[in-house]
Amino acid sequence: xxxxxxxxxxxxxxxxxxxxxxxxxxxxxxxxxxxxxxxxxxxxxxxxxxxxxxxxxxxxxxxxxxxxxxxxxxxxxxxxxxxxxxxxxxxxxxxxxxxxxxxx
Amino acid sequence: xxxxxxxxxxxxxxxxxxxxxxxxxxxxxxxxxxxxxxxxxxxxxxxxxxxxxxxxxxxxxxxxxxxxxxxxxxxxxxxxxxxxxxxxxxxxxxxxxxxxxxxxxxxxxxxxxxxxxxxxxxxxxxxxxxxxxxxxxxxxxxxxxxxxxxxxxxxxxxxxxxxxxxxxxxxxxxxxxxxxxxxxxxxxxxxxxxxxxxxxxxxxxxxxxxxxxxxxxxxxxxxxxxxxxxxxxxxxxxxxxxxxxxxxxxxxxxxxxxxxxxxxxxxxxxxxxxxxxxxxxxxxxxxxxxxxxxxxxxxxxxxxxxxxxxxxxxxxxxxxxxxxxxxxxxxxxxxxxxxxxxxxxxxxxxxxxxxxxxxxxxxxxxxxxxxxxxxxxxxxxxxxxxxxxxxxxxxxxxxxxxxxxxxxxxxxxxxxxxxxxxxxxxxxxxxxxxxxxxxxxxxxxxxxxxx
Numbered sequence: 435x436x437x438x439x440x441x442x443x444x445x446x447x448x449x450x451x452x453x454x455x456x457x458x459x460x461x462x463x464x465x466x467x468x469x470x471x472x473x474x475x476x477x478x479x480x481x482x483x484x485x486x487x488x489x490x491x492x493x494x495x496x497x498x499x500x501x502x503x504x505x506x507x508x509x510x511x512x513x514x515x516x517x518x519x520x521x522x523x524x525x526x527x528x529x530x531x532x533x534x535x536x537x538x
Numbered sequence: 539x540x541x542x543x544x545x546x547x548x549x550x551x552x553x554x555x556x557x558x559x560x561x562x563x564x565x566x567x568x569x570x571x572x573x574x575x576x577x578x579x580x581x582x583x584x585x586x587x588x589x590x591x592x593x594x595x596x597x598x599x600x601x602x603x604x605x606x607x608x609x610x611x612x613x614x615x616x617x618x619x620x621x622x623x624x625x626x627x628x629x630x631x632x633x634x635x636x637x638x639x640x641x642x643x644x645x646x647x648x649x650x651x652x653x654x655x656x657x658x659x660x661x662x663x664x665x666x667x668x669x670x671x672x673x674x675x676x677x678x679x680x681x682x683x684x685x686x687x688x689x690x691x692x693x694x695x696x697x698x699x700x701x702x703x704x705x706x707x708x709x710x711x712x713x714x715x716x717x718x719x720x721x722x723x724x725x726x727x728x729x730x731x732x733x734x735x736x737x738x739x740x741x742x743x744x745x746x747x748x749x750x751x752x753x754x755x756x757x758x759x760x761x762x763x764x765x766x767x768x769x770x771x772x773x774x775x776x777x778x779x780x781x782x783x784x785x786x787x788x789x790x791x792x793x794x795x796x797x798x799x800x801x802x803x804x805x806x807x808x809x810x811x812x813x814x815x816x817x818x819x820x821x822x823x824x825x826x827x828x829x830x831x832x833x834x835x836x837x838x839x840x841x842x843x844x845x846x847x848x849x850x851x852x853x854x855x856x857x858x859x860x861x862x863x864x865x866x867x868x869x870x871x872x873x874x875x876x877x878x879x880x881x882x883x884x885x886x887x888x889x890x891x892x893x894x895x896x897x898x899x900x901x902x903x904x905x906x907x908x909x910x911x912x913x914x915x916x917x918x919x920x921x922x923x924x925x926x927x928x929x930x931x932x933x934x935x936x937x938x939x940x941x942x943x944x945x946x947x948x949x950x951x952x953x954x955x956x957x958x959x960x961x962x963x964x965x966x967x968x969x970x971x972x973x974x975x976x977x978x979x980x981x982x983x984x985x986x987x988x989x
């Protein structure tokens with residue numbers, strides 16, 4: 435069975451220059467291991483392929499049941515000079531939550 | 539020097555960005571039992587824009603809302619004896635201090651303001667300095683507007699020691715605005731690594747104000763926030779080891795819970811094991827969060843490593859002009875008509891701009907594609923944006939979009955056009971010892987009435 439991340443986790447987007455930082459946080463502590471297994475750095479890069487041009491680094495933050503994705507070259511050249519409407523990528527949290535994973 | 543150490547120190551957060559709401563800070567200062575109130579009002583680009591204003595008018599260059607915020611806050615912070623600490627000085631902290639003194643004098647309130655300067659390092663930057671984003675030299679950017687080093691707690695302590703009612707600064711690392719009062723009151727030193735790290739976590743949780751009380755979080759049916767139109771701003775009750783409880787004033791809206799706290803803890807953190815500020819390198823993976831009653835979250839356990847020998851510098855440069863144009867289509871075939879309009883603009887402006895983008899608002903403008911491809915938008919707004927070297931050239935974009943009114947697809951309405959000057963921001967590093975922070979005091983007292 436497939437599930438959207440939206441059903442399992444919440445997410446907040448932050449920015450530093452041309453880097454988008456996406457925090458994926460499990461609603462229930464017990465789902466953290468599932469997220470850790472399925473939502474890998476390469477999987478996020480594939481899901482957001484048309485947005486992320488650079489490297490995706492995944493940090494595990496088990497003390498708050500979260501994964502931190504640091505996505506380089508993802509904000510149209512940088513927050514301050516991007517021609518995009520959402521130059522900060524504030525809405526990208528909800529693009530990540532559209533991702534589907536297999537759950538047993 | 540010996541000061542009586544408090545059992546708990548309450549530090550509030552009254553603004554999370556330059557344009558933030560005005561009244562939550564007043565509510566916090568009035569009924570929050572605060573000792574300190576921090577206002578964080580300086581985003582990456584804000585100081586560069588302030589520098590542009592200062593170039594035109596040397597007495598300006600401070601925060602645009604300074605006077606409005608101070609008119610509201612001065613009477614309250616004086617009455618309640620709350621010390622204010624803020625980066626609203628932007629590109630001109632001394633002029634900001636003088637404006638505050640003028641406002642206090644008119645209101646017949648005794649006031650002492652300490653302005654912290656020394657963050658402006660434009661004259662110290664060299665063409666060969668490395669730009670962190672590109673790895674290349676700074677000389678690639680021709681028209682520099684500003685360069686400001688992120689100051690830390692050590693630059694704020696002398697200002698706190700003057701006893702001033704208000705400490706006003708330019709560029710300071712956001713968490714340092716909140717860590718400084720705790721370090722000052724409890725006498726923490728740079729090598730109190732874990733205390734400085736915990737105080738930095740506290741500052742990081744507070745720095746965006748409403749972002750830990752339900753703002754930038756609410757999602758109806760999923761993450762519901764009560765009385766969302768009136769969210770209260772947060773405070774921290776900090777103990778002498780830097781552990782704290784985050785809370786908010788009674789009778790305010792919003793929520794503080796593990797959802798809001800976790801989101802803010804990780805917000806904009808590029809390495810949870812090494813959160814670098816001028817004061818500390820903090821490990822957030824050792825932080826513990828615990829719900830400690832309604833709208834109260836207990837925060838403990840962060841650990842620290844020594845601070846970096848370099849400070850980050852935020853450099854503003856002139857990035858030309860951006861022209862934009864928008865027009866809307868609705869009903870049957872709305873997306874196709876908007877796309878046809880976009881093709882017309884792309885054809886007519888071909889070769890005019892090095893950088894141009896066409897977006898379909900209501901469909902793919904935010905994420906570049908629609909993840910739910912089955913949804914057919916009822917209305918779509920075309921948006922075109924391009925960068926140019928001159929204002930006149932940038933204006934072409936809006937002119938072409940507006941002309942779609944009579945020359946474009948059927949039913950195009952609500953055309954708008956904009957041009958704005960763009961300031962870009964890049965970063966570099968500077969050796970800590972090159973920075974010489976200074977404190978300048980401005981004050982006013984009522985003269986003793988003679989009988």
